Each structure stands twice: as C-alpha cells, then as structure tokens.
Amino acid sequence: MIFDMDGLMIDSERLYFQAERELASRYGKSAPDGLLRRMMGRKALESMELFVRELDLPLSPEEALAQRNPLMRRLMREDLRPMPGLGHIVxxxxxxxxxxxxxxxxxxxxxxxxxxxxxRDRFELLLASDGINKGKPDPEIFLAACAGLGLPPAECIVLEDSxxxxxxxxxxxxxVVAVPAEYGRGQDFSPADVVVNSLLEAEEHIVGLLPAP
Incomplete structure (x- = not known):
C-alpha cells in the first residue's frame, strides 16, 4: 500500500496555500485557488514553474522555490497536523x-x-521527489515505490488526494483509492477505482479487498 503525503497523510495543502500566497504577495500578486490546486501533487520545481509562469513573477522557478521552502519549513514545524484517521489506518x-x-x-x-x-518505522520505503525525474501525473514515483516494495503495480494500492x-x-x-480533502475540491477523481470521504472509509474499503485471514 502506497500513501501520498501532502493532503492525504498530513493537513499540509493549507500550509502550501498559505506559503504560496505569502510569496505571491511579496511581488504584489494574488495566487488564485485554481492555480494552487493545479500545483497539487506535482514535484516542487514543476509546481513553481507553473506558479511563476501563471503569475508572471520576476523570478526563476528555482528562485521561487528557494523563497517558498523556508516558509513551508516554518509552517510545518509550527502546525503539523495528521489527517483524521491516519493513525488508525497505518x-x-x-x-x-x-x-x-x-x-x-x-x-x-x-x-x-x-x-x-x-x-517512520511503520513504512518499508519512503520516497520523495529528490531523485525522481518526472513528477505526478507521471507514474515514475509509483513505479519506483512498487519496485522498492518488490511487488508488481497490479498488487499495489495507492492512496491519493489529488x-x-x-x-x-x-x-x-x-x-487507486482517492480521498479528496478540502483543497482538492473541484478536481477530477473519476479515473480512481474508488472515491471515499476519509481515511477511515478508505480503510474499510481496503479491508474488503483483502482475502479473508
């Protein structure tokens, strides 16, 4: 079973929105929700490429990322919150x-x-965007996770919120089990195998997929 992190395990999308709005305001810009939602799930640099281009900022994506990351680091350390049901499903x-x-x-x-x-000790494998060439929606990171777990993709369940x-x-x-959170509203989750309302519902659904003990 492969978990996404932001918005699925931790309530961090609101922190990204806060950090990115603060960054945009430094240059007299306003970052609309639609743009910030389109950035969700992507590699950090890819999301900043979109951010800089759409807002016409006088920065390179690398410079924008260098300004955003300290904001996110501070917000995560000050206000890290697990999504409801995370501890139970893990x-x-x-x-x-x-x-x-x-x-x-x-x-x-x-x-x-x-x-x-x-x-940390509950997971056999932790993969971040570092070392991944193409971010989501490219399947690279999930293929790497399946390989790292020693399982074919058809035997893996992905939990995602974007x-x-x-x-x-x-x-x-x-x-794929989609668990949309507040900041994912309006996105298209129709490709998912199932869409549920919470991690607790996801747990119940996955239990039903497993062979009886």
Whole structure:
C-alpha cells in the first residue's frame, strides 16, 4: 500500500496555500485557488514553474522555490497536523501489508512529517521527489515505490488526494483509492477505482479487498 503525503497523510495543502500566497504577495500578486490546486501533487520545481509562469513573477522557478521552502519549513514545524484517521489506518495495516510513502514533496519535508508524527518505522520505503525525474501525473514515483516494495503495480494500492496523484497511480497500473480533502475540491477523481470521504472509509474499503485471514 502506497500513501501520498501532502493532503492525504498530513493537513499540509493549507500550509502550501498559505506559503504560496505569502510569496505571491511579496511581488504584489494574488495566487488564485485554481492555480494552487493545479500545483497539487506535482514535484516542487514543476509546481513553481507553473506558479511563476501563471503569475508572471520576476523570478526563476528555482528562485521561487528557494523563497517558498523556508516558509513551508516554518509552517510545518509550527502546525503539523495528521489527517483524521491516519493513525488508525497505518496501525491497522502495519504488519499486514507492505507500506510505502511516495510524495512529490522534497525529502526534507517528508522527514519533518515522519518524525513529527512518529510513524517512520511503520513504512518499508519512503520516497520523495529528490531523485525522481518526472513528477505526478507521471507514474515514475509509483513505479519506483512498487519496485522498492518488490511487488508488481497490479498488487499495489495507492492512496491519493489529488487529481495528479490519481492519474499517476492509474498510469502506473495500481489500484487507486482517492480521498479528496478540502483543497482538492473541484478536481477530477473519476479515473480512481474508488472515491471515499476519509481515511477511515478508505480503510474499510481496503479491508474488503483483502482475502479473508
């Protein structure tokens, strides 16, 4: 089972929105929700390329990222919150299924989240965008996660909260459970195998997919 992180495991999309709005305001710009939603799930640099282009900022994507990351680092350390049901679903499947995290966030943010939540040891594999060439919706990171778990994609379940992540999971050949959160509203989750309202519902659905003990 492969978890996305931002918006799925941790309530971080609101922090990204806050950091990116603050960055835009430094240059007299306003970042609309639609733009910020389109950035969800992508690699950090790819999201900043979109951000800089759409807002016509006098920055390179690399410069924008260098300004955004300290804002995100501070916000994550001050206000890291797990999504409802995270602890329950992780403990429910720990020891029953191989579990991984595959996030478009940089490794630094993944480490802050895993250590802050105290669940690093529950996962066999932690993959961040560092070392990944193409971000979601490209399937690269999910294919790497499947390979790292030693399982074919058809035997892996992906949990995602963004349209880009759902597309990446399906393109990898995985079974995809979409768990849209507040900041994912309005995105197209129709490619997912199932759409649920919470991690608790996701857990119930996945239990039903597994063979009886």
């Amino acid at each position: 403990e429910s499947f720990f020891g029953r299924l191989k579990m991984a995290v595959a996030t478009g966030a940089p490794r630094e943010f993944l480490d802050i989240a895993m250590d802050g939540l105290g669940i 349209e880009n992540g759902v597309l990446a999971g399906k393109r990898a050949g995985c079974y």
